[in-house]
Amino acid sequence: MEAVVQLFGIERVYRxxxxxxxxxxxxxxxxYPGEMVAIMGPSGSGKSTLMHIMGLLDRxxxxxxxxxxxxVHRLGDSALxxxxxxxxxxxxxxxxxxxxxxxxxxxxxxxxxxxVVRGRRQRAMDALERVGLGHRLRHRSNQLxxxxxxxxxxxxxxxxxxxxxxxxxxxxxxxxxTSQEIMALFRQLQREGMTxxxxxxxxxxxxxAERVVVMRDGRIIEERRDGHDPVG
Amino acid sequence: MTLWDSVLTALRALxxxxxxxxxxxxxxxxGVGAVIALMSIGRGARQTVTEQIQGIGxxxxxxxxxxxxxxxxxxxxxxxxxxxxxxxxLANLPSVSAxxxxxxxxxxxxxxxxxxxxxxxxxxPQYLEVRNFQVAQGSFIEEEHTITGALVAVLGANIAAQLxxxxxxxxKTVSINRRPFRVIGVLAPRGGTGFNIxxxxxxxxxxxxxxxxxxxxxxSGGIAVxxxxxxARSSAVMEQARQEVTEALLERFQGNTDAFTxxxxxxxxxxxxxxxxxxxxxxxxIAGISLLVGGIGIMNIMLVSVTERTREIGLRKAVGARRRDxxxxxxxxxxxxxxxxxxxxxxxxxxxxxxVERFSIGGQNxxxxxxxxxxxxxxxxxxxVGLFFGLYPARRAAGLDPIQxxxxx
Numbered sequence: 001m002e003a004v005v006q007l008f009g010i011e012r013v014y015r016x017x018x019x020x021x022x023x024x025x026x027x028x029x030x031x032y033p034g035e036m037v038a039i040m041g042p043s044g045s046g047k048s049t050l051m052h053i054m055g056l057l058d059r060x061x062x063x064x065x066x067x068x069x070x071x072v073h074r075l076g077d078s079a080l081x082x083x084x085x086x087x088x089x090x091x092x093x094x095x096x097x098x099x100x101x102x103x104x105x106x107x108x109x110x111x112x113x114x115x116v117v118r119g120r121r122q123r124a125m126d127a128l129e130r131v132g133l134g135h136r137l138r139h140r141s142n143q144l145x146x147x148x149x150x151x152x153x154x155x156x157x158x159x160x161x162x163x164x165x166x167x168x169x170x171x172x173x174x175x176x177x178t179s180q181e182i183m184a185l186f187r188q189l190q191r192e193g194m195t196x197x198x199x200x201x202x203x204x205x206x207x208x209a210e211r212v213v214v215m216r217d218g219r220i221i222e223e224r225r226d227g228h229d230p231v232g
Numbered sequence: 233m234t235l236w237d238s239v240l241t242a243l244r245a246l247x248x249x250x251x252x253x254x255x256x257x258x259x260x261x262x263g264v265g266a267v268i269a270l271m272s273i274g275r276g277a278r279q280t281v282t283e284q285i286q287g288i289g290x291x292x293x294x295x296x297x298x299x300x301x302x303x304x305x306x307x308x309x310x311x312x313x314x315x316x317x318x319x320x321x322l323a324n325l326p327s328v329s330a331x332x333x334x335x336x337x338x339x340x341x342x343x344x345x346x347x348x349x350x351x352x353x354x355x356x357p358q359y360l361e362v363r364n365f366q367v368a369q370g371s372f373i374e375e376e377h378t379i380t381g382a383l384v385a386v387l388g389a390n391i392a393a394q395l396x397x398x399x400x401x402x403x404k405t406v407s408i409n410r411r412p413f414r415v416i417g418v419l420a421p422r423g424g425t426g427f428n429i430x431x432x433x434x435x436x437x438x439x440x441x442x443x444x445x446x447x448x449x450x451x452s453g454g455i456a457v458x459x460x461x462x463x464a465r466s467s468a469v470m471e472q473a474r475q476e477v478t479e480a481l482l483e484r485f486q487g488n489t490d491a492f493t494x495x496x497x498x499x500x501x502x503x504x505x506x507x508x509x510x511x512x513x514x515x516x517x518i519a520g521i522s523l524l525v526g527g528i529g530i531m532n533i534m535l536v537s538v539t540e541r542t543r544e545i546g547l548r549k550a551v552g553a554r555r556r557d558x559x560x561x562x563x564x565x566x567x568x569x570x571x572x573x574x575x576x577x578x579x580x581x582x583x584x585x586x587x588v589e590r591f592s593i594g595g596q597n598x599x600x601x602x603x604x605x606x607x608x609x610x611x612x613x614x615x616x617v618g619l620f621f622g623l624y625p626a627r628r629a630a631g632l633d634p635i636q637x638x639x640x641x
Contacts, residue, residue: 055550082554084552085552090550090551109548110551112233112234113551160552
């Protein structure tokens with residue numbers, strides 16, 4: 001089976017004045033369709049940088065990145081924007097919804113940038129239905145609870161049928177119970193065939209993934225496939 | 233992203249901060265309103281001047297005696313170079329239908345306790361037709377009056393109203409420079425507005441003016457006059473008439489081109505139009521400064537908006553917005569401010585122009601003409617101002633790094 005993400009010797013060096021900071025020092029990683037992978041590590045380990053590169057928000061200094069078999073590390077800005085739009089769905093710790101827009105409008109946003117006009121509303125409604133928010137379509141995001149806002153963000157991430165959902169500390173702002181609900185939602189999406197990559201530093205959250213990648217100092221130091229489902 | 237979606241997104245962003253958008257708009261509204269109001273006053277002045285010059289008569293040449301100069305001092309004797317005889321000769325030229333001489337000076341016109349300062353015009357009966365005047369009451373001066381030098385006067389509309397507020401002036405006696413004149417007629421007002429004194433004149437026979445009111449001698453016989461109105465047979469032969477008049481006068485003055493000056497109505501009009509155009513431009517430029525300030529207001533608010541919405545911009549980029557999508561969105565916001573400001577400003581400017589028309593300066597009503605090209609210009613400029621001052625903030629937004637933008641607090 002072809003991997004969704006294939007990383008070969010990815011390096012990322014930031015220049016802070018005259019000092020070079022090595023955020024990633026050669027990362028090799030493959031993520032296959034339908035997988036749920038948690039990337040763990042202390043802050044400064046490079047896990048966020050890795051996620052930004054996988055999400056095409058950042059470019060590696062060295063190395064190759066194949067997204068569904070396509071070389072993407074040398075594409076231009078517009079091509080990357082297009083790939084982000086079609087192939088990647090982001091879920092952030094702070095939800096990043098447009099505060100005055102309704103749940104529907106927020107979910108429509110990626111479709112808008114995809115140039116979809118016909119059936120846009122329906123697709124956004126379906127996505128919200130899928131995350132269990134069919135009854136909250138017209139609520140503005142600042143009228144929703146944290147858990148509901150994150151569900152809207154997840155609906156937004158999956159509305160364009162991406163190849164990959166990237167979630168950066170998706171439960172970081174939520175209480176334990178809501179966190180469990182959100183993780184159960186990710187598991188459900190995974191069962192439906194979605195590929196999910198989580199970045200987290202909480203073992204409780206990482207446990208939901210079947211595969212855990214641990215990073216330190218810009219390298220992968222451990223990979224386990226021992227994740228088990230605490231609910232089922 | 234479709235253009236329609238971009239427009240809707242931009243308009244929504246503007247309605248989120250209503251007060252702020254309204255205040256920014258106000259800057260543009262004031263600027264455009266001022267441009268339109270002031271330029272309309274300039275255009276109104278041009279229209280007034282044009283009508284006034286055209287109202288003097290049609291197809292006219294103004295022939296005046298030249299002021300020959302000695303050193304840089306005007307020679308007094310040379311002032312009176314044109315005479316009634318010259319006028320009579322010019323009237324016989326083939327392209328000329330009439331040539332009417334005129335002398336004029338200011339004088340005091342008195343009726344009992346009432347008095348008025350008037351321009352006294354001494355001329356011939358043809359003056360009425362050449363100058364396009366109408367007689368409202370009584371009659372105009374006649375051939376007989378000029379032959380005898382009769383003490384008769386025709387009053388301009390304003391003078392008649394001032395000296396005879398309640399009664400009929402016809403047949404009454406007024407004194408002009410302490411000599412009694414019988415009023416035989418009243419001219420119809422020129423009407424309209426402007427800076428003219430046409431309704432403040434008193435017309436008397438030429439001979440009377442010269443013999444009884446003012447003494448002037450010619451250098452070469454006849455009565456010296458200070459202006460001859462030459463009317464061409466049609467507008468088509470204006471140039472020809474001018475040529476004939478020039479030749480005739482050159483012959484008469486033995487080739488001395490300084491002895492007379494010929495100015496056509498068209499030239500007077502052009503000169504005055506140039507003046508009023510400069511005036512309009514000057515007013516527009518002053519008002520343009522406030523439009524510029526309005527534009528800076530747009531830039532200011534757009535910069536604030538970009539900073540405030542940094543995270544939103546990062547999110548939009550993360551879900552697939554390209555640089556140009558972001559650029560377009562912010563440019564649409566700023567140009568919408570410019571355009572709406574321009575349209576509302578036009579309405580305000582129109583209103584101001586109407587208000588200005590209620591005022592008068594020196595008894596003359598101000599006139600404002602809201603010209604379509606001025607409106608187009610003002611709206612176009614305000615749209616351009618929105619685009620121009622929106623460009624820098626929009627580029628800044630489009631160039632934001634999505635990772636930094638998403639982390640921005």
